[in-house]
Amino acid sequence: MTLYIGREASKLWKRVCAEVTAEITLLSENWKYLLAGLIFQYIHGLAARGVHYLHRPGPLLQDVGFLLLPELGIDKAYISETLFTLIFISFFLWTFHPFILKSKRIYTVLVWCRVLAFLVASQFLRIFTFYSTQLPGPNYHCREGSKLATLPRPESALEVLLINFPRGIVYGCGDLIFSSHMIFTLVFVRTYQKYGTRRFIKQFAWLLAVIQSFLIVASRKHYTVDVVVAWYTVNLVVFFIDKKLPEMPDRTSGASLMLPLTSKDKDSRNKEENHKLLNGNSGDPTDRRQRTQVNGKNLEDGNTGHPDNAMNGV
Structure with missing residues (x-):
C-alpha cells in the first residue's frame, strides 16, 4: 500500500512539473x-x-x-x-x-x-x-x-x-x-x-x-x-x-505537440522549409507523387499534355 501511494505521488509530481514547464512557456509569450x-x-x-x-x-x-x-x-x-x-x-x-x-x-x-x-x-x-x-x-x-x-x-x-x-x-x-x-x-x-x-x-x-x-x-x-x-x-x-x-x-490529441512555437523555433522551421523547397523537396514526407520533367522543369501529377502546364521562366 505504501509503495502504491509513493508511486502515484511520484507520477503526480512529474505531471505537475511537466505542466508547470508547459505553462511557463506559454506565460512567457502571453504575459502582456x-x-x-x-x-x-x-x-x-x-x-x-x-x-x-x-x-x-x-x-x-x-x-x-x-x-x-x-x-x-x-x-x-x-x-x-x-x-x-x-x-x-x-x-x-x-x-x-x-x-x-x-x-x-x-x-x-x-x-x-x-x-x-x-x-x-x-x-x-x-x-x-x-x-x-x-x-x-x-x-x-x-x-x-x-x-x-x-x-x-x-x-x-x-x-x-x-x-x-x-x-x-x-x-x-x-x-x-x-x-x-x-x-x-x-x-x-x-x-x-x-x-x-x-x-x-x-x-x-x-x-x-x-x-x-x-x-x-x-x-x-x-x-x-x-x-x-x-x-x-x-x-x-x-x-x-x-x-x-x-x-x-x-x-x-497530444499536449506536447500543441504548444505554440517560440520565435526562435518558428525561424528555424521556416529556414528548414525554405531549404527543402529550394532543393525540390516539399518537406512533406507523405508527398511521394511522381514528378515529370518538361523542358527541364518539374511538373506535379504528370500533367505534361498541355503547354499551359509548363513552368516557363521559373
Missing part, C-alpha cells in the same frame, strides 16, 4: 495580454469608484422584477454574494485542473487570456453605459438617508486612485447598467460550456447563472434591466470576440 487584462480590472474598479461621486439617491424606479420577486432584505443579501463567490472559486479552480488531473483539454494561461479578453470588452461597454446615465441605486446603502449613498468631494487624487478597496467596491453606487456580477458569471459559464467536459456541470452552471440573476434582483442590488442587458450583451460580446481569437488547441 494577462497583465493588460489585470490592469483593466483596476481601471474598471476606478471607473466604478468615480461614478459613485456622481450618484444622487432618489426614489426607486418602477421595476417588474421588484414586483414579482420578494425582497430578501439586508439580513439575507449575503446569499447572492455567496453564490457568486462559489461560481468564481469553482471556475478558478477548474482552470488549474490540468496541473493535477490526467484528462485535460486546456492550457491554463490560454484560458485566462480568453477570459480576460471577454471581461475587458464587456467592462469597457459597461463603463460607457453607467457613465451615460446615473440611475438612483436600489441597493440599501444607496438609498436616500444612507451616508454611503453619496461620496464627499475627494481631497486628493490618491483618495480616488486607491478606490477604498475593498469597501469602495462592495458599497459602490451608480454603476448599475449593466451588472458586473453577471458579466463574470456569464463569461465563466460560457467558457466552461465550450471547454468543459461534464455535460451535467454545464447544465448546472447555466442553472446557477439563472438563479444568480434572480438573487441579484431579489437582493435589490440591481434593477431588472441591469441583469437583462447583461444577458444579451455579454453573450454577444463573447460570441463575436471568440470568433476573432485563434482557437485553443485540444490537448486530448
